Amino acid sequence: MTLSKSSAGVGMFRILLAEDDQVMREYLTRALERAGYAVSAVDRGTAALPLIETEPFDLLLTDIVMPEMDGIELAQKASDIAPDMRVMFITGFAAVTLKAGQAMPQARVLSKPFHLRDLVLEVDRLFENVKLPNSN
Helix, strand or coil: CCEEECCCCCCCCEEEEECCCHHHHHHHHHHHHHCCCEEEEECCHHHHHHHHHHCCCCEEEEECCCCCCCHHHHHHHHHHHCCCCEEEEEECCHHHHHHHHHHCCCCEEEECCCCHHHHHHHHHHHCCCCCCCCCC
16 A cells, blocks of 8 residues: 655645556645645555545545546445545546446546646635634
8 A cells, every 4th residue: 555645734625535546646646735735645445445434534536447446436435434525536538437427426527637727726616615624
């Protein structure tokens, strides 16, 4: 299991990123941290579940096509554990996008390729009207 974790400050939204491609995982983590998010990143869905059980996250950002457990199954299990956590899928496959939308209609789907600016904008939109954690 590969886990990278940024230091989560008070008042930061926490994102759990599940992405099996190391370069993409590091790229997305850096972009989200620069945008002010606290990011924990894992290399597969089976590594994400124990974190969801023990730590609070505001968003699960997951690739759909991954070994061991795909992102859709991960999101479904995650929503059982943490029903208030938002979900966003990232994928490069159009047919998989349709499947994700049917399985988790409340989730957002971002299709690859995308610009990092678009990812950050989509994440920002998810939290537009949400109060920061631990803020008064």
